[in-house]
Amino acid sequence: MELTPLALVLIGLLLAAWTVGAAVVVLRASAKTKRTAALQKSLRRMQHLLDVAPAMPLLVRVDGRIEAPERLARWLGLEKMPGYLSELAAITDAGETRGLASRQLDALTEKIRITQKSATPFQLALNPPGSGRSLAFQGALADPQVSPGGAALVWVFDFTESDAELARLRAAANRAEADFAALVGLIEAAPMPMWFRASDMKLRLVNHAYVEAVGAQGAEQVVSGQAELLEPDDSGRSPADLARFALEKQEKNERIVTATIHGERRSLKVSDLPLGQEGVAGYAIDIEEQQQVERGFRAYREAQRAMLDQLSVGVAQFDGEERLVSANLPFARLFGLGAEAISERIAFERFLADARERGRTPEVRDFPEWRREHVAWFGLSEAQEEAWPLPGGTHLRIVGQPMPDGGLVFIAEDRTEQLALSATRDTLLRTRTATLDSLFEALAIFAPDGSVQLWNRSFAGTWGLTSEFLDTHPGAQELLDAIAENLVRPSEAKQIGAVVRAATLDRRGQGGRTELKDGRTLRFAGVPLPDGNGLLTVLDITDSQKAEQALRERASALEEADAVKARFLANMSYEFRTPLTTIGGYAEMLKSGAAGEELSGTAGEYVDAILAAVERLTEQVENVLDLSQSEAGLLPITKEEVDLLALLTEVVREREQAIIGAGLSLDLKGRRGREVMADRRQLARAVGNLLDNSIAATPAGGRILIEIPKPGEGDDWTAAIVLKDTGSGMSKADLDRAMEGLKKGGDGAIEKRSGLGLPLARQLVEAHGGTLVIESREGAGTTATIRLP
Template identity: 60%
Template sequence: MTLTPTALVLLGLLLAAWTVAAIWAVLAARARQKRAEASQRHARRLGRMVDESPALPLLVRVDGRIEAPLRLANWLGLEKVPQYLTELDGERVDGGSGGLSTEKLAELTEAVRRTQRTAAPFRMVATPRGSTRSLALRGHLADPQVSPGGAALVWVFDFSDSESELVQLREDAARARGDFAALVGLIEAAPMPMWFRSPDGDLRLVNQAYVRAVAGEDARSVAETGVELIESVDGLTARQVALQSFARKLPIERMVSATIGGQRRALRVSDLPLGDEGVAGYAVDVEEMEELSRDFRAFRDAQRAMLDQLSAGVAQFDVRRQLTFANQPFQRIFALKPTTMLDPPPFERLLDLARDAGRVPEARDFPAWRRERAGWFTASAPQEEAWTLADGTHLRVVGQPLPDGGMMLIAEDRTEQLRLSAVRDTLLRTRTATFDSLFESVAVFAPDGKMQLWNRRFAADWGLEDTFLDGHPRIEALLDRISQKLVHPGRVRQVGDAIRSATLDRKQREGRATLADGRTLEFAGVPLPDGNGLLTVLDITDSQKAEEALKQRNAALEEADAMKTRFLATMSYEFRTPLTSIGGFAELLQAGLGGELSEQGNDYVAAILSSVARLGEQIDDVLDLSQSEAGLLPLAQEEIDLLPFVTKLVEERAAAIKAGSITLDMRGDRSAGRLTGDRRRLGRAVGHLIDNAIAATPSGGRILVELSGRKGKAQIVVSDNGPGMDAATLARALEGIKVAADGKTIERRQGLGLPLARQLIEAHGGTLELLSEPGQGTAAIVELP
């Protein structure tokens, strides 16, 4: 079959149309494909944006089915998104290790149902189990285009970081509020006045201490009335000073005085600008600190004045090792000049000055030695050294570190102390040697009864071993040893009592002990000034024997004295009776009663009477002298006027003076006065002196008798110009009757005049003094009271 051209044309047109349609269809398909790919890319981009957004959607349908991205499951701690809302607790998905808690899930379910029924939105917060993530859920009714049929759309936000920040901010805010409240309470309770001023200087806030200080009613009234605590100083008020601080943006601190509670107190006031808010201020009561400072200064001055009175040198150095004080002994010990204290040197420089003055020990390496001493500042304990100087001075130096980093240097001159120590050692050795050389045995006991010192004779007297005494035994052990040496061991208590009395009672006590070997020891406990007791022991065996002999001799002497007394008592009768008889018969013969006597008979009778008178005087002299030496001389008490008394004695011897061709010179006046005594015996004494002068004066010689009164005493001087006597003759002239050398017999010295005169004058309380020189004569001086 052949096709017509028309048919071919139509066929061509049809094919062309078909081709065009195919091309259009292909192009249209490509365009739709591009739009689809674009839509897919847009959907993926939107999905990705949703996945990356801070809020994830949770679509809950009416039947409880849910739609949510996998990321939400991860937030909830689930491996995949469950199908229903009730499965968000994770029990059906992974066994309950994630998801919401039962309570939160119930709350979410109720909120979703309420939204689906009422279209009311809701908000809640939830934390998945086992997670610290905080999720915020905001639900509302979903748009019909999203899900028709009343589904609920819940947006889930992860605000963990924000929640942490919020929690931190809440905590900070709570802490700030607490701190602010505490600060306000602290300011209110502060014991110091505190206030706050506005930028214009007006008071805005004050605390209770401020109110009490200004005696106000309350803080508000004080702030409103502007009552100032601080008075004007140098024309500036407290407000003006605060404005200066605010303008300069610098704190201002000053010391002022204010009246608080009726007392003037020292305050340290500070004004502190607080940016543009105003100025804060507070006042610290430093009155006690000022008092302490004044007391410290006074104490320091008193301490330094006291240190100046010490014999030890004291210097103080501060933390910079600078000399701050040195007392006078320190300056003297280290030879510091007065100009040195005007600019006190540091420690090292002070050692240099001391070295120049020769007041430190010689050191081979002085810089190293000085560095070692500088290390005392950092030492943990006091450092002490002994310095021996070139001039022989010995110093005890102590470096005392102070807590503030300084040091106190103490220097004590121990030269004299060491010398005294050496002297003491010498004295101790001398004491030991003296103890050992004593005739007595001695021992020293301490108050606790321990034996301290003893000499060698102590051990010998008591028969004790040296080894026993070297152990310094106590009293009990010593008494136990001594008791073995005694005749009566029980009497050893006397020795212990003497020791205890000396050491404890501080009283002296004596006693005697008889040893078994026949010796007798006398002991005494003597308290010593140092609190110890001294026991002295003396062997009195020989002296006791001598005492017995003396007692026997004394008994013999007493018997001899009794015999002498009896002799003197009978001698007067035995001598005077025959002499009186002789004299009486001689007087009878002289009177002619026996007949007329021849001239030669009368001469004999006269010679007998003269001899009787002379013998009577001699008997009286012997009796008076014997009684005077025996202390038995009786004295009469008569009133004697000395001038006529002496004159009568001289007149009685006028004949003897004339017969010897002797010139008598008598001087005297009433100034001699009167005295009470035995006229007869005192006349005999002075008469003997005149008789001796007459006998010693040659023919043509001269005798002086002078009577005077001197210083309440009467003085009688009888002198001659005879041959005089030497010292030996003068001594014999004054000797009278005395006990012989054998102690039993009595011997008589030649001449009784002077001895008797001396005895009689001394019996009247006077004195007799003889002055004589060969060729110059003799003078007897009598002084009577």
Template identity: 70%
Template sequence: MEFSPLALVVIGLLLAAWTVAAAVMIVRASAKTKRTKALQISLKRMQRMLDQAPAIPMLVRVDGRIEAPDRLARWLGLDAMPNYLSELAADDDDAGQHGLSEKQVNSLTEKIRLTQKSAAPFQMAITPPGSGRSLALQGALADPQVSPGGAALVWVFDFSESEDELSRLRQAAAQAEGDFAALVGLIEAAPVPMWFRGRNMRLQLVNQAYVDAVGAEDAAAVIAEQIELLEAEAGASPAQQALAVFEGEAAAERTMTATLHGARRTLRVSNQPLGKEGVTGYAIDIEEQQQVLREFRAFREAQREMLDQLSVGVAQFDDSEQLTFANRPFRRLFELPDGAVRNNTPFERFLSEAREKGLTPEVRDFPEWRREHAAWFDSPDMQEEAWPLPGGTHLRIVAQPMPDGGIVLVAEDRTESLALSATRDTLLRTRTATLDSLFEALAIFAPDGSVQLWNRSFAGTWGLSGEFLDTHPSADALLEAIGKNLTRPGDAKQIGAVVRAATLDRKEKEGRVQLSDGRSLRFAGVPLPDGNGLLTVLDITDSQKAERALRERAVALEEADAVKARFLANMSYEFRTPLTTIGGYAELLKSGAAGELNEGAGEYIDSILTAAARLTEQVENVLDLSQSEAGLLPITKEQTDLLGFLTKLVRERETAIIKAQLGLDLKGKRGRMVDLDPRQMSRAVGNLIDNAINGTPADGHITIEILKSDPASEWGTSFVISDNGAGMNADELERALDGGRSAEDSDTEKRTGLGIPLARQLIAAHGGLLEISSQEGVGTTAIIHLP
């Protein structure tokens, strides 16, 4: 086909136009590509900025769809962001998901809907369950350019660290408020006046004690009127004195007097600066301390005046080893100058000056001797020494340590007493020679039972060696040695009883024993004026016929005792059976077994029961006393804690003690085990306690005390029952020991009955001893000794 030139031109123009259009399109496409790349770079930059921003946006559309980065899902504890707002609440089945709670989602949904409808912004704070994050949500209506159609844009902030800091600050503030309230309460409740002055030194705060001290209505009145508790001193008012403390920035304390509650009291006042805020102060009432101090000074002066009246020298050295006091005998004995006490002479200097005057013992190394005596101040124990001085003077020195670190030095001149001792020794030797020339065998026993003195005939009479007596044996050892030479070794107890009666009971007593060699001896104990006891012994072998007659009588008495024992065995049944029958039938009548009783009959039955019980007790006492005297009373001993045993007896009589309005003290330690029959010993000790209760008037006092064990005593255990009742004279005590009347009252006649004799027999059946002493108007004391 051939084209015309015009067609070719047209075609060329079309191709050129198409080429131009293609070029323009290519240029435009290239520009758009560049803009797209720039926009992508900008979007990436913005996305990176959003990812690192402290807030995360969440777009919520009207239909509930949400758009948010996965970073928000991590904040909420989710694996990925859900599509809808309602899906922010995790399912209960998914234990690994957290999300928000149903309540939080509903609250957020309601706020977002309100924002979408009214364009009102909102704020809220939430903490996802199971998460430690605290999230702040700020919502507003989204810009149409961001999302048209009324979507809501919610910015989510993580303020966990700020919340922790705020929580810590809240706790600190709450604690500070509590501490301040407690401090204010403490100051208000303080028993001493306290106050606070501001920078102008005016009172700004006072406690209730201050208000009470000045007699004001309340703290506001004190502050308004500026009522001062303290008075001006040395021309300076309390405010001026506080100003000096404030300016000097140093605490000040002083003692002064002031009117407190209408009375003059001594106060210790303290002012403390509080930086640049002001000055606080308080006043402590030390009037009682001052009174005690004055009383102590008066006591010390009285004590020193009393020490001046003693014949024994007394000196006091303080903890710095200086002389603070010396009475007149001490100054005279050691020839102290007038200024020795005033100048506080040191202890070592006192020893040196005493040595120069010849008033210390002669020693080879005096400096060492002085250092040893200076060590008395460091010793907690009392020191005692004898100082033989030149010229024949003998001093007894005692150094008693004091709690304050000093010592009290006591010096006693024993020269005269030693001379008297020498004279006494001469008299003793003369007495010994006199005793040796007597025909009778004699021995003198000390109150502790040891042999002090004897003549030559004593050893030969009893068949003892002189070496044995030279050891000054105790009474037990002597009786053991004598018992070996007796026909019946048990008769040695008679000698011990005689010695005990002469030394302790201060009574004359005598007895007889038969020696294994056929001799018969009569002995007697005589109390001596010096507290010792004299044992005299005579050989009465020539009176054996009389002894045989007495022995025959003893056999007859033993037969009579046997008859009495059989009688008691029979009467024990004959007495108890009728009493049991009477008591049983009386109790049946009282219980209504024979019909209802009227009030008068009931009183008669009660009287019968009371009388039967009393008669039963008396019969038991009579039978036990008779059996005890006949040696037929059964004793079953067992290991018993003495304190627990006595406590039980006291508890059983608690009602009677309270009814009698008496006080009772039980003293002793647990662990003191004794062998005794609980039943029989309960009756013995119970009778003694009952007598103490009956014999003590109202508001009286009874004491039961377990005595400390004495290794030198022949008894293993001893305890005392004493009261401060009416007491008994000698005749009444003797009748009480025999079961007679013990005391008489204007309204009631009180009798011990067989209580004391039975108690003595029961204690003796245990191998013990009952000692009773009484003084009319003072009280009665019973001492029970057990082996």
């Protein structure tokens, strides 16, 4: 089909029209899309604004239907927003109230109903019990564009925080008003004058005490007349000028002035206290009585210090800051204090340090610690007392009395002469008492009136009396009646009374003899004393006679015992030593092969055991013989000059194999040339027995020390030997049994360990005129000390 040009033009125009129409449609659709997007964005912005807004809208239609954000449901304590106004109050199955209370809902419903009918806005504040918030409801008739048909638009505001703050402010205001009222009442009731000056230094407020002090009719009269309580000071400044000075400096100003109150001059302590820039508060305290007390106290203190200067006891006072306040003359003399010490108010620590430099404190090892202990006296509640022995023989009695104000009264009394006299008196009394008690005679001192004043320990027992009876200080007749009951012939009591009367009244001596019912014979005598008293001495001569007879009998028995012991020792020496010598000789011959055949190993061991047993038995026999001879005083001692170090070296070398075999270490300390007169053999046996005991008692790895100490000043011995070991030690009971040896038998364990070594060592040392002291503790070892004259 062939188109004409006109048709082509028409077709082109039609296509162009269609294109333009399509473009217009597209453009309109695009514009509508943009407006829709903008509207949606605006809606989202408005929704966000509503979500964060401090007020929530509540639209209530005429039929009761409501529209509101879900956020309002949370404000009301609901899980979600209901559809009707009547559903804003709900009660759960558990009985809990959600949303508004019934009365609250009724009030809100009534307000909304009135607004819908008359378009009258309203305001209502509610506290929903379901949420505990404080909500404000502001309602008005809704705009028709929002909701036509007479709906009500209610804006809900959450003012919970504002309400709490308002309640707090109300409470604070109420408290402030109450405090202010109480403060005003307190100021008005204060017994001291109080006032307030404004910034222009004019009186604005005074209390009742101020009014009475100035003699005015009332506070209004004082304020209107500006009646001043105080007078200008010496420089002419008025009380207002002084208050202005305190206001400018913003510092409290205190001073003591005098003023006339009720016709009397009184001392007042005045204080001006600036209250910011508002003015100055002032008050005046009457301290007249306090001033009088202080003046009286100062006078009393001066009198007391003058009196203290007259005492012989040193007294010093330190204040709460531990500084010297006062010291009397004796104290200053005792510790060498000058006037500058009191004027400078030296500290207590410095006082002790200076006293130490002058030698007025005891010698102590740690002076700083000693000083701290005495400084602590300030904090104690009870008095402390000490005795200070000073270099040079001075003795001080120190008393530290803490004071209520934190100070300390330090008292020092020189008791040197008193202690010397007391010591002399005590010595004399002890000497007299000891002398009387140590006498064989029974003594009693009678006063001129016949009463017993003093007696020694044996007087009561001699006459068969009780100590309780003598403690009553009986008279002469009462004493004689008690004595007569114990006499064979009671009439002889008169003879005793005559002797006492002759000594006390007649001042002459007499004597006599009497017999007691228990068979004793007493000799008594009366002696007049220089002080007017009489001394009655009594001697029991029966005991002396019996003792004399007993001594004769004992001497005879001892002589017979010595003879028997001598015969026994001679016989035992022969009976024991001869067989032992024979057994030892044959054993040595067997060991040497003199019998014709050489012994086998086992036989040799048997022979060695026999020789060892013979040697041990021979030693024990000699120990027994020597011990018996020593106890009988027959042990021969031949003294010569002996070098102790050489002697101890020989003793140790003889036991060298035993020490090494026991796994012990031994130290020998001493200097050569230390000589002593002794029997070399017997002294070596004594030391050897002690060393054998230490070797037996010390376990492997232990240590034995032998030392020759040097005599010190005042020692009563010429030479000494000390032997120490680290063995198991012995208890006191075991040591006593070991030292007794065969005397008391001992138990098996002790005899097996020590045998006769310890008793024999003691006898050998005592035979030299020396002493043996053994000290031992279980688990701590043993120490033996030999001292030779």
